[in-house]
Amino acid sequence: AQTVTQSQPEMSVQEAETVTLSCTYDTSESDYYLFWYKQPPSRQMILVIRQEAYKQQNATENRFSVNFQKAAKSFSLKISDSQLGDAAMYFCAYRNGGATNKLIFGTGTLLAVQP
Amino acid sequence: ETGVTQSPTHLIKTRGQQVTLRCSSQSGHNTVSWYQQALGQGPQFIFQYYREEENGRGNFPPRFSGLQFPNYSSELNVNALELDDSALYLCASSLGGGLSYNEQFFGPGTRLTVL
Numbered sequence: 001a002q003t004v005t006q007s008q009p010e011m012s013v014q015e016a017e018t019v020t021l022s023c024t025y026d027t028s029e030s031d032y033y034l035f036w037y038k039q040p041p042s043r044q045m046i047l048v049i050r051q052e053a054y055k056q057q058n059a060t061e062n063r064f065s066v067n068f069q070k071a072a073k074s075f076s077l078k079i080s081d082s083q084l085g086d087a088a089m090y091f092c093a094y095r096n097g098g099a100t101n102k103l104i105f106g107t108g109t110l111l112a113v114q115p
Numbered sequence: 116e117t118g119v120t121q122s123p124t125h126l127i128k129t130r131g132q133q134v135t136l137r138c139s140s141q142s143g144h145n146t147v148s149w150y151q152q153a154l155g156q157g158p159q160f161i162f163q164y165y166r167e168e169e170n171g172r173g174n175f176p177p178r179f180s181g182l183q184f185p186n187y188s189s190e191l192n193v194n195a196l197e198l199d200d201s202a203l204y205l206c207a208s209s210l211g212g213g214l215s216y217n218e219q220f221f222g223p224g225t226r227l228t229v230l
Binding site: 004033042043044045046047050052091093095097099100101102103104105106107108 | 146148150155156157158159160163170171173203205207209212216217218219221222223224
């Protein structure tokens with residue numbers, strides 16, 4: 001069975017600084033996707049960034065980038081130039097390349113941004 | 116374009132009762148997934164409906180059941196409520212059933228409290 005582990009329950013960053021959130025996963029599949037989702041206090045889950053396992057290049061979306069280490073089964077999220085609006089719970093998630101959209105989530109990292 | 120909506124926002128039930136939660140998918144989407152998010156945890160996949168058929172299920176007992184209607188809206192029914200069913204219930208809609216990747220869009224959730 002696939003698992004996702006986030007070992008940092010809480011993180012804090014100063015506004016305009018850079019922070020990295022960690023995630024490890026376990027799978028025996030070769031075709032899969034990895035995601036970072038943001039869940040602000042209003043609760044609606046928002047996709048931040050996606051990485052396909054077959055792609056060697058790390059995904060980037062504006063201030064958000066990932067470090068995908070396939071052999072080590074590691075998938076960290078880097079947030080550059082942190083903003084107050086980045087404060088939220090961040091979830092790492094895994095999806096098989098198979099026939100459902102089933103996402104397996106980690107337990108989340110609560111990110112605080114200090115002004 | 117209308118996003119994913121869920122009703123009700125909050126619900127309080129007593130142990131042993133039955134509850135129905137509702138989800139309207141984003142316009143054009145034919146796939147709905149349901150997740151249970153206990154306090155302080157990541158969401159857990161309950162099941163997915165694609166074109167009115169269940170096509171994927173997580174590790175939840177049969178008292179968790181669902182429906183998808185011709186307009187692709189969906190219901191989650193939980194019978195014989197237990198205290199541990201207290202959680203935020205999220206639905207997510209997407210296109211295509213999962214055979215290829217399509218982004219899932221989450222609703223704001225229904226907070227269920229079982230007393």
